[in-house]
Amino acid sequence: MSKTLFQIVSEVMNIPIEKISDSSGPESIPEWDSFNMFVLLAEIEKEFNVNFSLEETLQIKTVGDFRKKSGVV
């Protein structure tokens, strides 16, 4: 039922899931601007029922950072 992290990134950034890895970030995904980053954050929080602090939010630079901070697999 629940989506994977890559699925959510793929939907929010509107890019194929194959192109996503833990090192994906603003450099490799052109759609990753500060607003889309926040849309992504809000959806990850909802889907995995986690809550990032504002400080954590600002430290997130890649998909892998989301994984580390939220503890999702």
Add this chain to the structure above:
Amino acid sequence: MSDEEKLSSYITKSKLIHNSNSEKKIRIAILGGFTLNGLEETMRVKCDEKKIQCTTYVSAYNQYNQEILDEKSQLYKFSPDITFLIIDSRNALGKFFLNPYSISSEERKQFVEDKSNEIINLAKELVKKSKSKLVISNFNIPSYSPIGIGEVQEEFGLHDMIRSLNENIKIGLRSEPEIIIYDLNSFVTAFGEQKVFSYKQFFYGDIRISLDCIPYLAEELIGYVTAVLGLSKKCIVLDLDNTLWGGIIGEDGFEGIKLGDDPVGKSYVEFQHNLLALNQRGILLAINSKNNFDDAIQVIKDHPNMVLKEDNFSCIRINWNDKVVNMKEISDELNIGLDSMVFVDDDPANIEYVSSNLPEISSIHMPTEQCHNNSKSIRAISSFFNVLKITNEDKTRNKMYLEQRKRSELKTQVGNLEEFLKQMNISVHIKNADNFTIPRISQLTLKTNQFNLTTRRYQEQDIRKFSQNSEKIVGCAQIQDKFGDNGITGAYIVNKDNEQQWTIDTFLLSCRVIGRGIEDGILCHIIEKARKDGISQVRGEYIKTQKNQPAENFFKNFGFKKEGDFWVFDTKNQFKKPEHLVIS
């Protein structure tokens, strides 16, 4: 108000819009006092779903003041049809939002007065410098106060400041025909401040309406777009069992159905009250129900807790016929398109059946598992009927449709059309465009689809401009007969091209008065006027649409000759004036 999709799904969909089947166009500008990213994308998707081709302009972050004041700004270059100015209490109060008590109550009053005037002037400037309608948000009253429970004791405190701002702009902008206030405060109340305002999103990116709520906000704002385009619906078609009352009349019987008295019955009574309110502002009600006619009509006529009476329904179909067939009959009898109807039923199978056969009809599923009359279903229903201004015709429409029912009864009795028309004692009263008739004339151009020769849509401000132009004649017709007043149901715009020729730019008649020779009467009036002014020819166009077939042969039958794209009438020619009408 149905549950919304996620913002990201709207953003994704917005990239796939092709506008291949759009029927209407609109230019929308969004000015925000804070980050409103995603709103524009969502509105474009929602427009596309309604077959509206929408072009948008979003002003740079918090640049609304400059955009409005500078007449060379991008905003005016874009030339919107409708502009949304969304600002909040933080924008309005600035540093006093957090520290209102650093100044005296007198100073706070002065500040609010100055601020109100500033916002009122800004709004007026925008409509003066453009031909856009302006939808401006009011201010949400936060639960927050820097002094906590002391807030209510304070003279002209923070909350009073915002209340007063809202009141001032409401009064200050009320008489502006092109400005409408959007009740953002109610939006925040409906969804809850904690859901709408997320501190994290606010500090992160100055997002003051949370990403989750943006699609809901877009849905509300689209209501203004459909209202401007005249896409509002006209009629609610209702099921009976488990929709107007609880239970099934055929099984539970007159005494067994739930209507009033018990908790479930109360929700149906309240639902009927909501429908009555819509009916009183001009939304037609009709019934499409599978039932024994006698059983169901007895409830409508005799049940002590029925709020809606038989006369509230313009058309009643209680039978065992196919619901789709009934739906078409209702559309024919009321003379309104299927796309003007909203079907309300508790049975998802019925909804599915009707909407798969008649996709033009919008439908609402009444939830049986939830409370019947909940704010969600009421919001969902009323959102189909948004109009910017309720005219007198709207308020009396229901009565006029009742009279219509009696007219068709007479027609069946008399049998002969000529004799019927004579007995009707029809009078056509021609009026010029003035402050009373301009809103209605605009509304007619926006809403009339069938007897409309050119289907040119005009906003109130257009009509107002035309009426001040000495090269144009803007008129309308109030139709009365022995059954009552049909109100202003015809309108025309004539361009005085030169000393010899006039061109009919717009000529339309509301569907409920078609077929009584009234159109000929109004055209006679125009031609006689042209004759008097020494004009030798009057010409007009018929611009074909999917719906205006009833007007196709109008000019030809009157005696106009086709010349290129135009139908031309030589004013020296004779024409037959309808004898059964009194034109004044």
